[in-house]
Amino acid sequence: MARNPAITRYNTRMAAIMVVYIAGIVLASCVIDRDAPLGPLTITLALIPGLAIVAAIGAIGRFLTELADEYLQMLEVRKVIVATGFTLAVTSVWGLLELYSDSLPRLPVFYVFPLWCGGLFVGQIANYFWAGGDDDDAGVCP
């Protein structure tokens, strides 16, 4: 079967965004001293990976609208819903535990997006079981 053009475009966009994101993280980690005061340079360097995340969210939204096949679109939307529920559940429970226990390590907000991406994988598993173990129907985008 020919590769879905929407998936190809999504993968291309996401690969470019991830290059910027990783480069931004590496650059910020090398240049910014952890104890440095918040200044224009710190903010600018931190914004590079930050804006890459915003672009990644936009790419996911655009992928959902470009996916012409209604069934594949439904699978992807369900993955996003599962990922959102998963992230809300984990962060809410963890936040309450943090609130009532000083010994628990604080979860940096930075981890919310990677957690949500992990939730997409949970959504893919949910799709797989919903389809009765039919590998075809787990979803199309990583």
Place this chain on the structure above:
Amino acid sequence: MNNRLRVLRAEHGWSQQDLADRLGVSRQSVNAIEKGRYDPSLPLAFSIADVFGLTIEAIFLRDGDPE
């Protein structure tokens, strides 16, 4: 909702991919509709009916209706 898609496809000697190509959807879509895991939208149901030259009611059946 039940449907006669698999039977109709077999009568025409089409694979799932053949039907998917005619409908302009993925093979996964045809598979999911045949297995009753996904009810197509009205426009897609009309496209399916057009491909087979039948009415929607001749292909898609209410739950409990005899096939």
